[in-house]
Amino acid sequence: MAETTKRQRSCIACGKQAGKTELFRIVRGPDGFAAFDSTGRAPGRGAYVCSQECFATACKTRKLERALKTKLDHEDLERIAAEVSSALREA
C-alpha cells in the first residue's frame, strides 16, 4: 500500500485539494489577528484558499470566518486580500 506522504489541504471555498505550497494560507494567530501567512508555518488556526477568486468567495460566504473561528470586519478582509494579491504578483 502506497502511503501519501504529502499532506493535502483543501480550499475552503471550492474544496479543491492541493499541496500546502499551492494554496494560500490565512492564519489567525494566538492574539486573534488574522493575516495572510506567506510562510505557511505561522502558529494559529489556518484556512486555505486556492486562488484570489476563492478568497473573495470565502469572504463573501463567511466561510473564512467560520474556518478561522473569528469575526473579520471589512478592514481585515481588505488587508488580507491586499496581502494575497501582492503575494500573487511576486509569484
Ligand SMILES: [Zn+2]
Ligand atoms: Zn478554491
